[in-house]
Amino acid sequence: MIIDVVTLFPSMFSGVAGESILKRAQEQGQVKINLINLRDYSRDKHKKVDAPPYGGGPGMVIMAEPVFDAVEDLRKKGREDSFLVLLTPGGVRFDQTLAQELSKQKGLILLCGHYEGFDERVSQGLSPLEVSIGDYVLTGGEIPAMVLLDSVSRLVPGVLGSKESLLEESFTSGALEYPQYTRPQEVRGLKVPEVLVSGDHEKVAEWREEKSKERTEERRPDLAAKKKSKKQFRQL
Numbered sequence: 001m002i003i004d005v006v007t008l009f010p011s012m013f014s015g016v017a018g019e020s021i022l023k024r025a026q027e028q029g030q031v032k033i034n035l036i037n038l039r040d041y042s043r044d045k046h047k048k049v050d051a052p053p054y055g056g057g058p059g060m061v062i063m064a065e066p067v068f069d070a071v072e073d074l075r076k077k078g079r080e081d082s083f084l085v086l087l088t089p090g091g092v093r094f095d096q097t098l099a100q101e102l103s104k105q106k107g108l109i110l111l112c113g114h115y116e117g118f119d120e121r122v123s124q125g126l127s128p129l130e131v132s133i134g135d136y137v138l139t140g141g142e143i144p145a146m147v148l149l150d151s152v153s154r155l156v157p158g159v160l161g162s163k164e165s166l167l168e169e170s171f172t173s174g175a176l177e178y179p180q181y182t183r184p185q186e187v188r189g190l191k192v193p194e195v196l197v198s199g200d201h202e203k204v205a206e207w208r209e210e211k212s213k214e215r216t217e218e219r220r221p222d223l224a225a226k227k228k229s230k231k232q233f234r235q236l
């Protein structure tokens, strides 16, 4: 999958794209992350890409033309089928289901806003899917784009090893993860639950399911309710 990121701050992505699983995915050729500096598409001699909003008000708005030009250029370079996403707090809420949908795309073009966002004609002219990573406002779309590209990349076939993908399965089930423990068996008087060292795989699996359910009901009653209603639906 090719992920093109159109941003005013390409250097913000070097850490995320250059480490760990994303680094490996790029080395193995499963994911390619291509950073595009929106300033390169400025039509202004000072490389400006923003201007004050019509009608007045605080801040600056990103002009539509450089964004149109950047996307058109990408389309010409073989990204005809890439799915366009614009990161904005006003978009649809990002979740694991949307990550899974996006991971099936051939390519993604991520548009990162800044300041007071994009000129509305970007949305009118390019019809991107507008996506928010949560109900809070960040200084720009770069961190949301990193969240999206990280969570989507790990779902691209082959990116995760078999051990890692098992974790993925339990998360996709719609419940929170059960607690994990590792060596040593006792830390500052805190012991590993007896069942986990019992060697009884069936009991371990039961305990984990129970803990996962308990946690989900306590911390994310919304998820627990969603899961129950799904189950009922399936029985119909």
Ligand code: ADE
Pocket (backbone or CB within 6 Å): 087, 088, 089, 113, 131, 132, 133, 134, 135, 136, 137, 138, 139, 140, 141, 144
């Ligand atoms: N830009 C600023 N805040 C954002 C958010 N929560 N999601 C997506 N893009 C954003």
